[in-house]
Amino acid sequence: MKVRVLAFARVRELLGSAREVELPAGSTAAALWDELAKTCTGLPALAKSTRIARNGHVVNRAEILHEGDEIALLPPAGGG
């Protein structure tokens, strides 16, 4: 299945703003993150602090993803 990944703030700098990712059917949000982290050395440091939203709502890492989902990766921003 394919999901569309949107990245924000620090994660956008690491991954680019949007991309499609191919995953085995029934994959979780955690599996998507691990797939992206394979080719991006900066991502693991942000694993615990980045939230994942599925179709506009923040979900936990065990959430099952579906074909065509829009996934947003939301790291915290600290500046003010």
Next chain:
Amino acid sequence: MKSTPAQAPPRPHAQSAWVPQGLRRYSRHLLIPEVGVAGQERLARARVLCVGAGGLGSPALQYLAAAGVGRIGIVDDDVVDESNLQRQTLYATGDIGKRKAEIAAQRVRELNPLTAADAIAVRFDASNARELVRLYDVVLDCTDRFETRYIVNDASWLEGKPDVYASIFRFDGQVSVFWRDHGPCYRCLFSQAPPAGSVPTCAEGGVLGVLAGITGAFQANEALKVVLGIGEPLLARLLLIDALGARTREVGFGREPDCALCGERPSVTEVAAEVADVSAPEFEEIDSAQLDEALRDAVLLDVREPHEVVFGVLEGALHMPASDLPERLHELDSAKSYVVACRIGQKSAWATRFLRDAGFRRVQHLRDGLLAYAALHPDFEFF
């Protein structure tokens, strides 16, 4: 959470000091049915605490004061630095070196004599957070430190006050409202601060100046809505502002059952500085006065990114950007001694930890970076 709009309770004994002299000043508010005389009265009675008077605080304070908020507390222990002026529009060149809280309070009073401003020139921390929050009705989180954001969240939550949150990173802004009894809290969204150095602050990573204005204005809008009890506050919603794409989006989020503050078994029952631990070094650290001595047996490893080199270069340093470190590690010798440095000491903390985890035993970290070293050495040109 889509019930009636959340509203800060009115304060019954305040006086209507803005009538009649404010009728002309606030006429554009009085013409909006959603504000009107009753709304303006609510604003005049409202007490708002602004934690941080920097990039977000500048626009927020100006709109809150202009709108006629009756009392504004401004907490900031910092002084105006020349590098603030690119985005902190409350300050002028002549303010460099002066206390932000005091200048900001003065600007608020000049902008609107009907607004009282409290200059609180201390650091907002676990020792004073609840006491300060208790004195106001609404809190704005305009800080630039993750540690302080958790303190603002916890103190506001424990006191039952709305925490109007905003933060910025380069081209990205975030805005939300956390309020006990109305929605989830900051810890539900971000349970823990990122490891030190993994998410640069404005001082480390830079920020587009106008983004602070856009985001701080959104934040002021949320604070005014909460005071007025109108519209739909950003409760349980995170607004994402992308200045590069000129897009905004929102994501919903809910209360986390295992939230340390508002979950089923809370471990945070008092405001504490516990999250500050994330920046506590677990490696050897030296300060700028010790650098010359340390460099007799060690190489300075400059981990700034290539675009930062324009600020100056220390002679003899080995330059390897932190982002290249994982791929270029083989170019370093784990038997050698290194002092790891960047501009202000954040990125280098991450790099030091990375090297230590990669088996480098003889690494030291330069606390506060080359900028602090330059402050001790006027002949070293560094910015």
